[in-house]
Amino acid sequence: MPNPFRVAVLGPKGQCGQCIVDELLSRGHTVVGISRSPPTSWPKPGEYSATACDFSNIAALGAILSEGRFDAVVSAFAPPLSDLKEAYRLGVKGHGNIKMAILRSSYRGPFFIVGGAGSLYYKQKVQLCDDEGFAFKHWYAWPDVHLDYMATRMFDHGQRGFGTFIKLFKWARGNVQNPGWLSWLFRPFANLVLRKARNLLTDPAATGLIMCSRAALTMWEGVRETNWSFLSPPWQLRDKGIRTGKYKAFVDDGAGSAEPGIENGIYNEDMAVAIVDEVENNALNHKHWMCTGPIGLKKW
Structure with missing residues (x-):
């Protein structure tokens, strides 16, 4: 194990950020959580502190990064999900502000960004979020257990309407794919739900979180002024999974080398293992990559 690092985590309260902080602390690293209102203490043992900063204040964030004596910085930033129509605008703005703060600061250590699955490429050199029928086509292919997870996640975020929609979507798909004796009675309603779902899931407002993460990757591609x-x-x-410590990493070359990520998954806990391994080893500088791991070990 390397000497303990001092690591800044941007967005420590999110589902991904929490797991990254947990993993860093478990390995003896010092963590500074940075966000508008970061937790002032951490429930798990380790050297944790917090610095409040609104990411819209580029100068303030740049000063924190310049003066923080950090060995590494991890961005787990994501826009709030309270208003899905605002997710793209707020996400692009936030990622852009973080990039400007990094480049305008004197910090030149490694910077690790957590984005979204929409940036992954098929072998046909098409990104997932540009695939025809995105995202309805890809939701329709999800197993029931993942739809259960998505519904639970929406309820956790206070999105009860969207959580209920996901449950209806799962029911309607099942009515069509696995009809029972009386399914025909409810088939018109099931088809109506699926039509509504297609309209919603191909609406840019519903895919804002994924699209802003793709924009974040575009912001960093070609940048050589600093390590990322x-x-x-x-x-x-x-999220809320199990840490197995097992994962496979794939570097995305734009020609489908990371395509396994489009069909597979990982728990946030194991993704945090992969992220902290990269923090410690810094082996994928200026690379876009992804990782997969075991899932389905826990019911929702």
């Missing part, structure tokens, strides 16, 4: 590494989670990323 960009992780796109697999399509079936799940």
Whole structure:
């Protein structure tokens, strides 16, 4: 194990950020959580402190990065999900502000960004979020257990309407794919739900979080003024899972080398293992990569 690092985590309260902080602390690293209102203490043992900063204040964030004596910086930033129509605008603005703060600061250590699965490429050199029928086509292919997870996640975020929609979507798909004796009675309603779902899931407002993460990758591609590494989670990323410590990493060359991430998943706990391994080893500088791991070990 390397000497303990001092690591800044931007966005320590999110589902991904929390797991990264947990993993860093478990390995003896010092963590500074940075966000508008970061937790002032951490429930797990380790050397944790917090610095409040609104990411819209580029100068303030740059000063924190310049003066923080950090060995590494990890961005787990994501826009709030309270208003999905605002997710793209707020996400692009936040990622852009963080990039400007990094480049305008004197910090030149490794910077690790957590993005989204929409940036992954098929072998046809098409990104997932540009695939025809995105995202309805890809939701329709999800297993029931992942739809259960997505519904639970929406309820956790206070998105009860969207959580209920996901449950209806799962029911309607099942009515069509696995009809029972009386399914025909409810088939018109099931088809109506699926039509509504297609309209919603191909609406840019519903894919804002994914699209802003793709924009974040575009912001960093070609940048050589500082070290950076960009992780796109697999399509079936799940939180509140189990840490197995097992994962496979794939560098995305734009020609489908990371395509396994489009069909597979990982728990946030294991993705944090992969991220902290990269923090310690810094082996994927200026690379876009992803990782997969075991899922389905826990019911939702």
